[in-house]
Amino acid sequence: MARIDVTVDGVRYTDEVEPRTLLVHYLRERLGKVGTPIGCDTSSCGACTVHLDGISVKSCTVLAVQADGGQITTIEGLAPNGELHRMQQAFHDNHALQCGYCTPGMIMAAVDLLRTNPDPTNQEIRDGLEGNLCRCTGYQNIVRAVRAAAATPTGVTG
Amino acid sequence: MTQTVPTESANGTREIGRARRRKEDARLVTGRTRWTDNITLPGMLHLAFVRSPIAHARITRIDTSPAAGMPGVVGVFTAADLGAEGIGLPCAWQVTPDMKAPQRPPLASQTVHFAGEGVAVVAARTAAEARDAADTVEVDYDPLEPVLDMEAALADGANLVHPELETNRNALWVFDSAGAGSGGNVDHAITAAEADPDSVVIHRRFRQQRLVPAFMEPRSTVVDPTGEQLTMWSATQVPHILKTMTALSLGIPEHKLRVIAPDVGGGFGGKLAVAPEEIVTLLVARKLGKPVKWTETRSECMLTAHHGRDQIQDLTLTAGRDGTVTGLKVDLLADMGAYLGLVTPGVPLLGAFMFNAIYKFPAYRFSCTNVFTTKTLTDAYRGAGRPEATFAIERMMDELAAELGMDPMDVRKKNWIRHEEFPFTTVATLVYDSGNYEAATARAEELFDYPALRREQAERRRSGDPVQLGIGISTYTEMCGLAPSRVLGALAYGAGGWEHASIRMLPTGKVEVVTGSSPHGQGHETAWSQILADQLGVPFEDIEVLHGDTQVSHKGLDTYGSRSLSVGAIAMVKAADKVIEKARRIAAHLLEAAEGDIEFHAGTFSVKGSPDARTTIQEIALAVFAAHDYPEGIEPSLDSDATFDPENFSFPHGTHLCATEVDTETGAVRLRSYVAVDDVGNVVNPLIVEGQVHGGLAQGIAQALYEEAIYDSDGNLVTGTLVDYLLPAAPDLPDFTTERTTTPATSNPLGVKGVGEAGAIASTPAVVNAILDAVRHLGVIDIPMPCSPERVWRALRTARGGTAHTAGGPA
Numbered sequence: 001m002a003r004i005d006v007t008v009d010g011v012r013y014t015d016e017v018e019p020r021t022l023l024v025h026y027l028r029e030r031l032g033k034v035g036t037p038i039g040c041d042t043s044s045c046g047a048c049t050v051h052l053d054g055i056s057v058k059s060c061t062v063l064a065v066q067a068d069g070g071q072i073t074t075i076e077g078l079a080p081n082g083e084l085h086r087m088q089q090a091f092h093d094n095h096a097l098q099c100g101y102c103t104p105g106m107i108m109a110a111v112d113l114l115r116t117n118p119d120p121t122n123q124e125i126r127d128g129l130e131g132n133l134c135r136c137t138g139y140q141n142i143v144r145a146v147r148a149a150a151a152t153p154t155g156v157t158g
Numbered sequence: 159m160t161q162t163v164p165t166e167s168a169n170g171t172r173e174i175g176r177a178r179r180r181k182e183d184a185r186l187v188t189g190r191t192r193w194t195d196n197i198t199l200p201g202m203l204h205l206a207f208v209r210s211p212i213a214h215a216r217i218t219r220i221d222t223s224p225a226a227g228m229p230g231v232v233g234v235f236t237a238a239d240l241g242a243e244g245i246g247l248p249c250a251w252q253v254t255p256d257m258k259a260p261q262r263p264p265l266a267s268q269t270v271h272f273a274g275e276g277v278a279v280v281a282a283r284t285a286a287e288a289r290d291a292a293d294t295v296e297v298d299y300d301p302l303e304p305v306l307d308m309e310a311a312l313a314d315g316a317n318l319v320h321p322e323l324e325t326n327r328n329a330l331w332v333f334d335s336a337g338a339g340s341g342g343n344v345d346h347a348i349t350a351a352e353a354d355p356d357s358v359v360i361h362r363r364f365r366q367q368r369l370v371p372a373f374m375e376p377r378s379t380v381v382d383p384t385g386e387q388l389t390m391w392s393a394t395q396v397p398h399i400l401k402t403m404t405a406l407s408l409g410i411p412e413h414k415l416r417v418i419a420p421d422v423g424g425g426f427g428g429k430l431a432v433a434p435e436e437i438v439t440l441l442v443a444r445k446l447g448k449p450v451k452w453t454e455t456r457s458e459c460m461l462t463a464h465h466g467r468d469q470i471q472d473l474t475l476t477a478g479r480d481g482t483v484t485g486l487k488v489d490l491l492a493d494m495g496a497y498l499g500l501v502t503p504g505v506p507l508l509g510a511f512m513f514n515a516i517y518k519f520p521a522y523r524f525s526c527t528n529v530f531t532t533k534t535l536t537d538a539y540r541g542a543g544r545p546e547a548t549f550a551i552e553r554m555m556d557e558l559a560a561e562l563g564m565d566p567m568d569v570r571k572k573n574w575i576r577h578e579e580f581p582f583t584t585v586a587t588l589v590y591d592s593g594n595y596e597a598a599t600a601r602a603e604e605l606f607d608y609p610a611l612r613r614e615q616a617e618r619r620r621s622g623d624p625v626q627l628g629i630g631i632s633t634y635t636e637m638c639g640l641a642p643s644r645v646l647g648a649l650a651y652g653a654g655g656w657e658h659a660s661i662r663m664l665p666t667g668k669v670e671v672v673t674g675s676s677p678h679g680q681g682h683e684t685a686w687s688q689i690l691a692d693q694l695g696v697p698f699e700d701i702e703v704l705h706g707d708t709q710v711s712h713k714g715l716d717t718y719g720s721r722s723l724s725v726g727a728i729a730m731v732k733a734a735d736k737v738i739e740k741a742r743r744i745a746a747h748l749l750e751a752a753e754g755d756i757e758f759h760a761g762t763f764s765v766k767g768s769p770d771a772r773t774t775i776q777e778i779a780l781a782v783f784a785a786h787d788y789p790e791g792i793e794p795s796l797d798s799d800a801t802f803d804p805e806n807f808s809f810p811h812g813t814h815l816c817a818t819e820v821d822t823e824t825g826a827v828r829l830r831s832y833v834a835v836d837d838v839g840n841v842v843n844p845l846i847v848e849g850q851v852h853g854g855l856a857q858g859i860a861q862a863l864y865e866e867a868i869y870d871s872d873g874n875l876v877t878g879t880l881v882d883y884l885l886p887a888a889p890d891l892p893d894f895t896t897e898r899t900t901t902p903a904t905s906n907p908l909g910v911k912g913v914g915e916a917g918a919i920a921s922t923p924a925v926v927n928a929i930l931d932a933v934r935h936l937g938v939i940d941i942p943m944p945c946s947p948e949r950v951w952r953a954l955r956t957a958r959g960g961t962a963h964t965a966g967g968p969a
Binding site: 018025028029032033034035036037038039040041042044045047074075076078079084088091092093095097098099100101102103104107122123125126127129130131132133134135136137138139140141142143 | 179180182183184186187188189190191193195196198284286372373374375376421422423424426455456457678679680681845846848849850852853854855856857879880881885887888889891893894917
């Protein structure tokens with residue numbers, strides 16, 4: 001077992017974990033952060049995307065021990081004050097989700113995309129979200145949502 | 159009753175037609191979701207399955223003892239340990255009286271019939287411990303020959319998937335317009351065309367590759383046994399069917415089983431099932447007396463959840479040289495896989511009535527031979543039977559145009575049903591109630607700039623441009639709103655096609671509506687609220703839509719086949735009519751007027767000629783709750799329910815146009831533009847409809863270009879992960895141009911048709927037709943799907959007389 005010390009959505013946790021434990025399993029099973037879902041076992045789908053020290057990672061591709069000392073934000077911590085993050089609002093406004101299973105990962109990836117490219121073109125959005133799969137929307141409204149979010153002034157959380 | 163025409167909500171504006179943002183989104187964008195895998199119950203155990211690594215083998219030994227001693231393991235079970243050897247999973251569709259149906263066990267005990275079939279299961283404290291232990295279970299297999307090729311499987315002396323059935327043929331199902339009296343004899347049409355120099359006879363074979371539905375949420379089931387009562391949460395599209403079928407299969411009294419579909423992450427037909435894992439989870443929970451969860455990995459999902467499509471289509475089309483079709487003959491081979499799921503053998507039948515599509519064909523014959531192989535079973539996948547039919551006929555219309563040197567759009571116009579000819583009884587005996595193919599096509603051509611693209615295509619051909627341009631057409635229709643119960647009965651389906659709804663008027667005037675539909679991404683909570691807001695004249699926000707829990711929604715037939723709006727929502731409209739009728743009597747009493755003088759508009763009852771005498775339906779709800787003053791002889795309740803059984807299917811249609819650029823040097827295909835003009839009747843929420851079209855297009859295009867479930871010669875699925883099976887990501891798809899024409903359905907009071915499957919049905923042939931249109935002048939007449947760069951390149955090379963083998967893929 002290994003000891004880790006992480007801050008997740010603003011709360012500090014210290015835990016003993018098996019070295020093989022994936023970050024996503026730690027989040028879901030130990031911390032109850034079930035807002036972050038698991039969609040595959042090959043790091044293909046991106047449903048489990050979270051931010052580790054401000055950068056998007058697929059939490060199935062990170063060991064919990066690798067996150068030791070890190071700051072993690074999940075979809076549940078994106079709107080801490082109850083007001084939606086501009087990306088969450090844009091997904092809602094633009095019907096960028098249907099079943100919603102890919103949505104947490106898609107939103108976290110999209111937030112990071114705007115961090116590195118605040119005003120992306122449609123093609124840059126499509127390329128930037130290549131690691132996140134959606135089976136419902138055909139992506140068009142996701143692209144629309146990300147553009148809308150980019151055009152929205154950054155709030156305290158965004 | 160006459161209130162079935164929507165009025166308007168309390169604020170005086172119609173909700174139907176508004177692009178309402180979805181109620182569902184609030185929890186989905188914040189992670190406050192209720193996926194089955196999120197559920198944790200006190201003392202809950204986790205399951206992991208031991209699965210066969212071999213397609214076809216006798217099990218000679220199972221030793222569970224190594225697993226039993228592993229940390230955290232509470233139990234290791236074979237079929238015998240669970241008393242499951244006599245259990246057979248249900249198939250609800252006996253398509254012919256002599257259909258051959260194997261027993262489908264929850265766990266294999268003697269023989270495995272596909273790679274991935276479960277043979278044992280471990281229950282442990284954690285999922286990881288269960289997995290670790292499952293990997294130590296020892297199973298010895300005596301391999302048998304796999305059965306992989308449908309034609310070889312039907313040959314004399316073929317190895318048998320299920321020797322006890324004495325054949326690999328599940329069923330032969332035939333429709334003949336001559337026998338049905340709806341058209342002529344297609345053999346006569348073929349004979350006549352062969353003898354007539356002014357006619358053509360076109361034979362083609364198309365392959366519908368095997369696809370994986372690939373909903374994003376892997377399947378998961380939790381069962382909680384509390385005394386006699388069993389509660390099952392499952393990632394399912396069909397909680398009601400799952401409940402009834404599980405009760406029947408296991409002999410559980412139906413009232414002791416509650417099934418809940420909480421948030422469900424997509425289905426596309428793939429969760430229209432009673433899965434072996436659902437049954438095993440229940441059996442283990444009951445045996446251990448503990449809550450038990452099973453959640454599959456994506457690889458397990460790819461390997462064991464049912465697949466879709468997988469047909470070989472042989473088509474013969476006859477026509478005059480003017481382009482008028484005189485007959486169509488369809489012979490299918492449909493791969494069932496190793497077992498029959500809920501509707502496996504009936505999937506091809508859902509296409510049987512659609513090969514004639516939007517056209518007036520005088521003679522039609524359809525036959526389908528269902529075949530068992532040692533592969534994962536197939537069953538419903540978005541469109542189920544209809545994409546196969548639409549692909550075949552829309553490809554054939556292009557082949558006919560090429561044969562005759564005609565514009566493919568002109569060939570279609572020559573044969574389609576004109577708008578003034580509706581209602582139209584087709585050669586397949588369906589009655590198309592409404593449609594306007596001319597209008598949808600005209601709008602699509604306008605948006606697409608069809609003439610300009612044809613000019614560019616001609617120029618590129620003239621100049622020998624290495625990148626050739628192709629235009630693909632798909633003028634499709636489909637049948638949805640499954641289904642009139644009598645029709646299902648005539649097709650020997652095991653249930654009806656009605657839907658149920660009930661409305662509860664709460665004391666404060668708020669409304670709960672219970673629907674038997676079971677959404678998993680479609681947005682019913684929003685759309686149903688909009689419809690009911692107009693019907694009852696109450697605010698959109700005052701309505702809560704309840705679904706997916708069989709103790710809340712006791713009656714229902716769930717969501718598939720684009721049926722929820724045109725069947726499920728109509729049941730709600732009928733229930734609303736009853737609420738209004740009950741309220742009208744109370745209003746008359748309270749307003750001291752004759753019932754015949756009471757008018758209802760936008761949620762308010764008023765007395766004819768006395769505009770000040772009025773009360774709202776929400777006020778009446780409170781008055782009924784108090785029950786201090788209501789007329790004699792009636793019950794103090796507005797609550798109502800209704801069951802709606804449609805009299806006909808609905809028939810969305812549309813025209814899709816696709817422009818592709820094909821690099822003749824590399825085989826790469828780029829979608830340059832895609833225009834979809836769909837006619838889905840009246841639209842409740844244009845935002846949701848557009849989303850459904852986008853998603854359907856993505857899946858249909860993916861069939862044309864990207865996806866295929868491939869088995870190797872030993873019967874192993876080699877596309878068993880999302881690394882190997884190519885689901886399109888955002889860069890793989892273009893922006894779509896979508897619009898609508900509106901020809902209301904006449905078969906329901908909302909004039910709605912359904913939209914869930916249209917995009918997936920229409921788009922596949924549009925793309926393939928476009929690719930072939932780009933390279934046909936180079937000698938390519940067909941490319942099997944998916945049209946990968948390799949296959950396009952091989953087809954071009956073969957056409958040029960190069961050394962490439964056939965355009966077939968790696969299978």
